[in-house]
Amino acid sequence: MRSYDSASQKRRAGPCAPQPAGPGELRRAPLFAGVDEATLSRLSADARIESLQDGDSLFHQGAVVTDLAFVLSGYVKLLRLSSSGRQTLIGIRSNGEMIGEAPTDANEIHTLSAEAVGATRALKLPAARFARLLKESPSLCAAVMQDSKESIARLVGEVESLKSQNADQRLAHFLLGLCPPGEDRCRFRLPYDKRLIAARLGVKQETLSRAFAKLRAHGVRTETRNVHVESVLHLADQCDRLGRPPRLSLGRRKIETQCDAA
Amino acid sequence: MRSYDSASQKRRAGPCAPQPAGPGELRRAPLFAGVDEATLSRLSADARIESLQDGDSLFHQGAVVTDLAFVLSGYVKLLRLSSSGRQTLIGIRSNGEMIGEAPTDANEIHTLSAEAVGATRALKLPAARFARLLKESPSLCAAVMQDSKESIARLVGEVESLKSQNADQRLAHFLLGLCPPGEDRCRFRLPYDKRLIAARLGVKQETLSRAFAKLRAHGVRTETRNVHVESVLHLADQCDRLGRPPRLSLGRRKIETQCDAA
Numbered sequence: 001m002r003s004y005d006s007a008s009q010k011r012r013a014g015p016c017a018p019q020p021a022g023p024g025e026l027r028r029a030p031l032f033a034g035v036d037e038a039t040l041s042r043l044s045a046d047a048r049i050e051s052l053q054d055g056d057s058l059f060h061q062g063a064v065v066t067d068l069a070f071v072l073s074g075y076v077k078l079l080r081l082s083s084s085g086r087q088t089l090i091g092i093r094s095n096g097e098m099i100g101e102a103p104t105d106a107n108e109i110h111t112l113s114a115e116a117v118g119a120t121r122a123l124k125l126p127a128a129r130f131a132r133l134l135k136e137s138p139s140l141c142a143a144v145m146q147d148s149k150e151s152i153a154r155l156v157g158e159v160e161s162l163k164s165q166n167a168d169q170r171l172a173h174f175l176l177g178l179c180p181p182g183e184d185r186c187r188f189r190l191p192y193d194k195r196l197i198a199a200r201l202g203v204k205q206e207t208l209s210r211a212f213a214k215l216r217a218h219g220v221r222t223e224t225r226n227v228h229v230e231s232v233l234h235l236a237d238q239c240d241r242l243g244r245p246p247r248l249s250l251g252r253r254k255i256e257t258q259c260d261a262a
Numbered sequence: 263m264r265s266y267d268s269a270s271q272k273r274r275a276g277p278c279a280p281q282p283a284g285p286g287e288l289r290r291a292p293l294f295a296g297v298d299e300a301t302l303s304r305l306s307a308d309a310r311i312e313s314l315q316d317g318d319s320l321f322h323q324g325a326v327v328t329d330l331a332f333v334l335s336g337y338v339k340l341l342r343l344s345s346s347g348r349q350t351l352i353g354i355r356s357n358g359e360m361i362g363e364a365p366t367d368a369n370e371i372h373t374l375s376a377e378a379v380g381a382t383r384a385l386k387l388p389a390a391r392f393a394r395l396l397k398e399s400p401s402l403c404a405a406v407m408q409d410s411k412e413s414i415a416r417l418v419g420e421v422e423s424l425k426s427q428n429a430d431q432r433l434a435h436f437l438l439g440l441c442p443p444g445e446d447r448c449r450f451r452l453p454y455d456k457r458l459i460a461a462r463l464g465v466k467q468e469t470l471s472r473a474f475a476k477l478r479a480h481g482v483r484t485e486t487r488n489v490h491v492e493s494v495l496h497l498a499d500q501c502d503r504l505g506r507p508p509r510l511s512l513g514r515r516k517i518e519t520q521c522d523a524a
Contacts, residue, residue, distance in 0.1 A: 080418065080422045082422070082426070084502040086426055086505075088421075088422045088425050088426040089425070090418055090421055090422065101411060101414065104404070104407050104408070104411070111415060111418065112418070135400065138397065141403055141407075142366070144407060145366050145403075145406060145407065145410070146366070148407070148410035148411075148413075148414065149363060149366070149410075151410075151414050152363065152410065152413050152414060152417065153373060155414065155417035155418065155420075155421060156342065156352055156373065156374070156417065158417075158421050159350075159352055159417060159420050159421060159424065159464075160342045160344070160350045160352065162421065162424040162425065162464065163350050163351070163424065163461075163464040164344070164348055164350040199425075202421075202424065202425040240346040243348075
């Protein structure tokens with residue numbers, strides 16, 4: 001009986017047991033890059049690092065915001081659940097990015113759900129402490145306002161892409177964003193599976209497969225998750241052309257509404 | 263020569279001549295609802311009201327932000343211009359809403375262009391004064407953070423709609439948002455023309471026409487810009503059903519990527 005208990009405790013307290021985090025770990029999140037040392041030190045009290053496995057939930061839409069979380073390694077998907085039960089992928093976070101929004105008041109509610117994609121490490125800070133320090137620290141306030149601007153810019157880019165680019169263009173832009181900087185011919189690995197890439201780009205899986213096939217003519221070869229790009233410059237140059245119907249020259253400088261034509 | 267000059271000056275200074283604005287006009291913008299009197303009074307120095315005609319530009323993407331603008335009456339469309347010259351409608355502002363984003367620093371650049379839709383009145387405040395007061399007034403800071411949250415929520419809703427709703431559902435939601443509250447059977451006028459509604463919903467004009475035709479079966483009748491809804495409750499109830507293919511039951515609780523199927 002005793003050995004069973006101890007094994008059970010070990011399982012529960014195993015890879016998911018939170019570890020304490022200090023100002024050093026907080027500095028890895030871009031949000032805190034310009035925040036003063038004193039604020040960072042106060043923020044890091046009760047901060048912790050949590051290890052998650054694929055599919056583990058970080059928080060649920062509609063729940064009270066108890067923590068502010070950041071991705072230390074791995075990926076986190078942000079999902080919106082409609083009243084009819086439909087789930088829509090809103091975004092994917094990685095590399096020190098904030099997961100969700102900064103709480104500015106007590107008892108805020110999560111507007112999205114967050115779930116780990118593969119093995120993921122997350123940094124969590126108590127939301128109440130963050131909201132309190134936000135009222136006291138101008139540098140933290142400026143950081144949150146800057147982060148909101150970046151979120152808005154990212155979402156505007158997303159709306160632009162969904163409204164004006166077809167699947168081929170969206171995939172080409174996505175792949176260009178993954179190419180290592182400074183190399184024209186390059187190889188890299190897709191960060192997550194193609195089902196998630198399709199949801200990220202707002203296209204069906206079969207449409208994504210067709211887009212991958214089409215990009216072969218533009219020097220993009222894929223083998224499972226490995227991608228080889230013949231020329232980044234050529235691919236970037238083709239992005240605009242991928243949006244044009246084969247024999248029809250599209251009118252420019254008009255409001256484009258290609259989403260339903262993708 | 264003299265009369266020509268004076269006529270020319272009159273034309274230039276005609277309906278578009280800015281009028282001074284006070285704290286009362288500022289209070290009409292929801293952003294300023296919770297801002298203290300002293301800050302509002304300082305903000306309103308050099309505030310002015312401008313009258314614009316259909317198509318008049320408020321600002322251009324890439325230009326330095328010199329003013330913070332709000333819609334007092336009418337509509338303003340926010341446009342993104344791509345490097346290839348393609349214009350995408352990002353959103354439409356009205357009823358005291360901010361046009362663009364609050365400047366938090368000097369020399370910020372507009373990330374979108376803004377243009378009046380029909381006769382429009384806009385309130386403008388100098389951006390430099392606003393950014394300076396933002397650093398001094400906690401209530402203005404809180405207001406800007408709250409406004410950013412609302413912008414993010416609106417854009418997330420937009421991404422959700424573009425990724426998971428077909429044209430029929432998007433139109434039904436758009437019309438439901440225009441129904442006068444508290445009435446089940448109602449009449450109203452479309453706020454702007456169908457070309458702009460198509461761009462707003464991210465669908466082609468012919469797709470929008472088909473969606474309007476389809477909604478007739480659900481009690482929505484349109485005559486030019488006049489809309490009659492038989493039952494708001496019935497229409498709301500049908501929204502989810504409009505997303506399902508006629509004879510196929512769609513799997514739920516999976517990530518939906520219907521955008522390219524609309």
